[in-house]
Amino acid sequence: MPSILTHPAIPLALGATYGQRYISGRLLLAGIGASLLPDMDALGLRLGIPYGHPLGHRGFSHSILFALLLAVSAAFLYRTLRSSPSAVFAVVFVSCSSHGLLDALTTGGLGVALLSPFSNHRYFLPWRPIAVSPLDARLFFSAWGIRVVRSEILCVWLPCALIGVLGFLIRREPKAK
Numbered sequence: 001m002p003s004i005l006t007h008p009a010i011p012l013a014l015g016a017t018y019g020q021r022y023i024s025g026r027l028l029l030a031g032i033g034a035s036l037l038p039d040m041d042a043l044g045l046r047l048g049i050p051y052g053h054p055l056g057h058r059g060f061s062h063s064i065l066f067a068l069l070l071a072v073s074a075a076f077l078y079r080t081l082r083s084s085p086s087a088v089f090a091v092v093f094v095s096c097s098s099h100g101l102l103d104a105l106t107t108g109g110l111g112v113a114l115l116s117p118f119s120n121h122r123y124f125l126p127w128r129p130i131a132v133s134p135l136d137a138r139l140f141f142s143a144w145g146i147r148v149v150r151s152e153i154l155c156v157w158l159p160c161a162l163i164g165v166l167g168f169l170i171r172r173e174p175k176a177k
């Protein structure tokens, strides 16, 4: 996986692009949660669920269907999230499904079960520029960790920041003369 700090770059870029009119603070927080939720499956490793199991790490919780189900469920909470149902659906779906796609851009692990539960095949994308983050947090403070942070800044944070800034500039209404 990219590190836990990097998945929220996607909802943050959406928030900067569309602004509070479409994405409330609550929805932005929900998007950040949705971008992190798939990695809860790493807890299964401690419970003895093997990595390659359909419910193992990078299994069902990293699939497109999981993101879809989560987004549909979240859309029912649109009043609580103070945004339209379509905005809630879109932000939660993009945030959650981007997690699996970012993992599929990494250099390590078993790949991502994007089509689970229909197939447990673990996919990588053809281009894998992101150094895989260690599952053991202690290893993050090492040469490996520095490699991870460098690749995540270049491949995720910089593009997301660029999109967010461009989106912010484009959506700003011209001042009345």
Ligand SMILES: [Zn+2]
Pocket: 001, 038, 039, 058, 062, 099, 103
């Ligand atoms: Zn993951």
